[in-house]
Amino acid sequence: MQRLSVKELKPGMRLARDVVLDDGRILLLKGFTIKPRYIKKLELHNVPYIFVEDS
Numbered sequence: 001m002q003r004l005s006v007k008e009l010k011p012g013m014r015l016a017r018d019v020v021l022d023d024g025r026i027l028l029l030k031g032f033t034i035k036p037r038y039i040k041k042l043e044l045h046n047v048p049y050i051f052v053e054d055s
Contacts, residue, residue, distance in 0.1 A: 002054060004050060013034040
């Protein structure tokens with residue numbers, strides 16, 4: 001598992017943990033494959049980093 005900033009994400013990477021916002025809402029679930037629209041959502045919600053599976 002790697003911790004990456006949102007700027008380091010690339011389409012095709014797979015989430016290793018759920019992405020949970022400060023208010024407790026789940027934005028993305030563990031196992032999702034990163035797509036460009038998900039990167040934009042993460043940026044919109046000011047998510048600083050996420051955990052992705054090792055490639």
